[in-house]
Amino acid sequence: MSAREEGGLHAPAHASHSSAGHGHPAEHTPVFTGDNRKKLDEILSRYPSKMAALLPALWIAQDEQGWVSEGAMAEIAGLLELTPAYVKGVVTFYTMYHQHPVGRHFIQVCTTSPCGVCGAEDVAKAFLKHTGCGELGVTSPDGKYTVIEVECLGACGFATPIMINDDFIESVTPERVPEILGTLK
Amino acid sequence: MGYPHKSHPRETPILSKHFGDPDARTLSGWRQRGGYRALEQALGTSPADIVNVVKESGLRGRGGAGFPTGMKWSFMKPGDGKPHYLCCNADESEPGTFKDREIMRWTPHALIEGCAIGAHAIGAETAYIYIRGEFTEPIRVMEEAVRDAYRDGILGKNAMGSGKRVDVHVHRGAGAYICGEETALMNSLEGRRGNPRIKPPFPAVAGLFGQPTTINNVETLTAVPHILTNGAAWYKAMSLSSPKSTGSKLFSVCGNIRKPGNYEITMGFPFKEFLYDLCGGPLPGRKFKAIIPGGSSVPIQTVEEAEATLMDYEGFVAQGTMLGSGGVIVFDDSQCMVKQIARLARFYAHESCAQCTQCREGTAWTTRILERIEHGEGTMEDLDTLLEIGDNMTGKTICVLSDSCATPVASGIKKWRNEFEAHIKQKRCPMRTAVAA
Ligand SMILES: Cc1cc2nc3c(=O)[nH]c(=O)nc-3n(C[C@H](O)[C@H](O)[C@H](O)COP(=O)(O)O)c2cc1C
Ligand code: SF4
Ligand code: FES
Numbered sequence: 188m189s190a191r192e193e194g195g196l197h198a199p200a201h202a203s204h205s206s207a208g209h210g211h212p213a214e215h216t217p218v219f220t221g222d223n224r225k226k227l228d229e230i231l232s233r234y235p236s237k238m239a240a241l242l243p244a245l246w247i248a249q250d251e252q253g254w255v256s257e258g259a260m261a262e263i264a265g266l267l268e269l270t271p272a273y274v275k276g277v278v279t280f281y282t283m284y285h286q287h288p289v290g291r292h293f294i295q296v297c298t299t300s301p302c303g304v305c306g307a308e309d310v311a312k313a314f315l316k317h318t319g320c321g322e323l324g325v326t327s328p329d330g331k332y333t334v335i336e337v338e339c340l341g342a343c344g345f346a347t348p349i350m351i352n353d354d355f356i357e358s359v360t361p362e363r364v365p366e367i368l369g370t371l372k
Numbered sequence: 373m374g375y376p377h378k379s380h381p382r383e384t385p386i387l388s389k390h391f392g393d394p395d396a397r398t399l400s401g402w403r404q405r406g407g408y409r410a411l412e413q414a415l416g417t418s419p420a421d422i423v424n425v426v427k428e429s430g431l432r433g434r435g436g437a438g439f440p441t442g443m444k445w446s447f448m449k450p451g452d453g454k455p456h457y458l459c460c461n462a463d464e465s466e467p468g469t470f471k472d473r474e475i476m477r478w479t480p481h482a483l484i485e486g487c488a489i490g491a492h493a494i495g496a497e498t499a500y501i502y503i504r505g506e507f508t509e510p511i512r513v514m515e516e517a518v519r520d521a522y523r524d525g526i527l528g529k530n531a532m533g534s535g536k537r538v539d540v541h542v543h544r545g546a547g548a549y550i551c552g553e554e555t556a557l558m559n560s561l562e563g564r565r566g567n568p569r570i571k572p573p574f575p576a577v578a579g580l581f582g583q584p585t586t587i588n589n590v591e592t593l594t595a596v597p598h599i600l601t602n603g604a605a606w607y608k609a610m611s612l613s614s615p616k617s618t619g620s621k622l623f624s625v626c627g628n629i630r631k632p633g634n635y636e637i638t639m640g641f642p643f644k645e646f647l648y649d650l651c652g653g654p655l656p657g658r659k660f661k662a663i664i665p666g667g668s669s670v671p672i673q674t675v676e677e678a679e680a681t682l683m684d685y686e687g688f689v690a691q692g693t694m695l696g697s698g699g700v701i702v703f704d705d706s707q708c709m710v711k712q713i714a715r716l717a718r719f720y721a722h723e724s725c726a727q728c729t730q731c732r733e734g735t736a737w738t739t740r741i742l743e744r745i746e747h748g749e750g751t752m753e754d755l756d757t758l759l760e761i762g763d764n765m766t767g768k769t770i771c772v773l774s775d776s777c778a779t780p781v782a783s784g785i786k787k788w789r790n791e792f793e794a795h796i797k798q799k800r801c802p803m804r805t806a807v808a809a
Binding site for chain 1: 543632725
């Protein structure tokens with residue numbers, strides 16, 4: 188039942204990954220060239236071990252690709268002198284790394300108790316309805332949205348907080364959902 | 373200034389004084405407000421002297437356990453020839469807690485200053501601020517502030533011209549409540565899965581990268597510059613009750629209450645006045661039913677217990693709970709306690725790192741039984757089973773996440789047993805029916 192095991196509690200974000208428009212993992216275009224390589228080198232200078240740059244490197248890959256592909260994991264393993272299996276073991280521990288492509292707008296709604304008592308479940312439902320996703324963790328047919336429920340986002344006094352990709356939005360109510368979706372391209 | 377509200381006259385805004393003021397975020401704005409003077413002074417003071425001032429102030433850890441900060445720092449031995457590290461715990465993921473987020477969003481330089489002083493005091497050249505991955509805005513603000521501090525020579529190999537090296541780096545987490553546990557945080561920073569480590573060895577002996585390490589919460593470190601500037605006696609005098617609880621403390625308030633937000637009060641403030649006067653009391657037409665005062669891991673209080681509480685480490689214990697992280701979660705009379713406790717158990721089941729059997733199985737089993745009761749499919753024996761599982765989950769695992777799941781369940785069954793029994797006897801949630809009718 189733990190999210191750290193196979194078959195975690197919440198619907199995984201990769202329940203459906205048939206959406207179009209994402210590269211196939213086999214054709215990996217290197218992530219760590221140019222600016223990304225420079226960024227990684229700067230990060231490496233902050234730590235006494237190469238391995239400590241693993242989480243930051245995975246973030247760079249996810250920012251670049253929208254998810255962390257097997258190809259990216261192998262590339263990072265090579266750069267940090269780790270095995271791809273080790274990198275995968277770390278990736279699967281952390282819920283924020285996507286192991287499969289997700290919708291262009293990845294929507295996370297906090298439904299833990301403090302938000303729950305302020306109506307967070309209705310916010311999640313409103314997103315499922317208005318995005319056409321229908322179900323948690325399933326990407327909408329147009330590849331635009333994925334909605335998931337998450338545990339406490341650390342903003343409980345601003346119920347209900349949500350995240351859309353890297354944007355954090357506070358005090359979301361079901362009524363605000365259409366307007367919020369309207370601002371997305 | 374409190375946030376998002378204006379500071380209440382009865383608050384003691386020290387850490388929160390500049391919340392909501394964008395100018396305080398900038399380096400120049402921060403300097404105008406007296407910023408970095410404490411660091412300059414500290415860099416010219418011996419580590420032992422700084423540790424003594426912090427010890428004398430009575431400052432205790434604000435991350436949850438309340439361990440005396442000066443004593444923790446004194447476990448480090450500057451000059452032992454090893455690299456030392458300071459980790460700042462900004463993983464803030466305990467349901468109900470959202471104070472460190474505001475400190476980082478509004479006063480990033482206050483935290484950098486606290487980290488730099490802490491690093492110097494424990495003989496470390498490097499401090500890492502580990503921020504939970506979801507805090508995209510605090511991360512951006514902190515990274516910008518760190519960049520400005522380097523550019524201005526506050527950080528780096530000759531920090532503020534002192535000839536001493538102080539590096540501060542922001543490290544982004546990636547979604548895992550357990551990484552707030554200190555040894556899990558170190559594993560995560562090292563690029564491993566965030567599993568807590570077996571102790572001993574304690575971090576002061578072998579922590580980050582196997583070296584002597586101190587780990588402190590954001591709020592703890594942010595209090596330090598104020599203590600150095602104003603003196604230990606000033607800090608110690610801020611206490612309305614027990615001499616063992618000193619200083620100001622940020623409380624995050626959420627759930628069914630009129631004015632949720634962050635409030636900074638002097639230790640020992642009466643909880644009743646806090647809930648009704650500062651936070652505005654219950655929503656119109658509602659009554660408070662249950663309160664979790666210190667983040668979701670501490671025992672749940674009845675309203676009577678909460679109203680009799682003085683808000684400090686000893687005061688919360690005297691009323692059957694703990695101060696914890698200062699995350700106050702309020703449930704009113706429209707909430708079903710069985711549902712709420714089941715949801716909390718589900719949180720712990722989701723966040724268990726799964727390396728201890730009692731925790732991995734116990735959190736999952738507890739959740740299943742509670743959800744079964746909530747849906748009217750439970751039996752009276754289930755209540756005994758829950759308490760038995762809870763017993764097996766307490767004091768037997770590598771970290772206390774397991775205990776944290778058992779705690780609200782045990783206090784919930786004890787204090788709202790009638791609600792559990794009503795679900796079992798009526799084979800449905802009595803409150804849901806009442807609402808539907
Ligand atoms: C499961 C678990 C989660 C924790 N999460 C946090 C957290 O998010 N932030 C924090 O400061 N401390 C957290 N702690 C407490 C830390 O382990 C540690 O005690 C604290 O960071 C020490 O700092 P302090 O002495 O300044 O309080 C957590 C502990 C446990 C067992
Ligand atoms: S108690 Fe739970 S979270 Fe803590 S180490 Fe054991 S399995 Fe992991
Ligand atoms: S419970 Fe929703 S942000 Fe904390």
